[in-house]
Amino acid sequence: MTTSHSFEPAVPVHTYERIVDQIERAIVSGEIPVGSQLASERDLMVQFGVSRPTVREALRILQSMGLLESRPGTRGGPVVLAPSSKTLARSFRAMVGTDALSAAELVQYRVILEGSTSRLAAFRHDDAQLARMRRGIERMERDAEANDPGFADADLEFHEAIWAASGNEVLRLSGQAVSGALRPLMQRDAEGEHHDNRVKLDSARIDRGLFTAIEARDSEGASRIARRAVADRFGPLLAEEADRLALAMLAE
Structure with missing residues (x-):
């Protein structure tokens, strides 16, 4: 018709x-x-x-x-x-790719996102999804040791595996959009003032703990580690004290 x-x-x-x-x-x-x-x-x-x-x-x-x-x-x-999910993904990318949202707002959402997806992934994951997460964290550890510039891609690979294991397509797609918007900030943070691998090694160590909690189906522990990891990594990069305090509150 x-x-x-x-x-x-x-x-x-x-x-x-x-x-x-x-x-x-x-x-x-x-x-x-x-x-x-x-x-x-x-x-x-x-x-x-x-x-x-x-x-x-x-x-x-x-x-x-x-x-x-x-x-x-x-x-x-x-x-x-x-x-379809393609339509939804486009909407998310359009929303976060504008100046209408501040870095503080995106980081705050990232805390909520990582906490929720990690909790769900610990509860819902199957063997194939766990294997995907394991490959991601192992690549992160190798790239951190070598101070490889591909570390950011390895980091994204690991977290995408968690978002997928959550079983929630909205969370997965919004995770991709927010991660893309924050990637330049993450890259500068990972390189550090002297371009050494200290931040990479610390991030890999924390995410190894997150993987261990998910593997053990410790939903509360996984959520807590994920929230705190985002707050600790991005909090010092926020200019306003009020934004840093809000971030710390969300990470509790």
């Missing part, structure tokens, strides 16, 4: 982005049902009051987001797909 949803005319500034936003909201909210066809390009041109190239650019972006799919032989516009 072809949807009869009506859209508002788009304003001239960044028009295709306004079109993307309206259609995306209509799909996510369920106003446009999954499996239905979007209106034709010509109909969209009329509804939005824009040119065909503008409509096509908006549709191209929506297809890249995984919300629409062109299917040969169909009449009308592309078919509406169900929002």
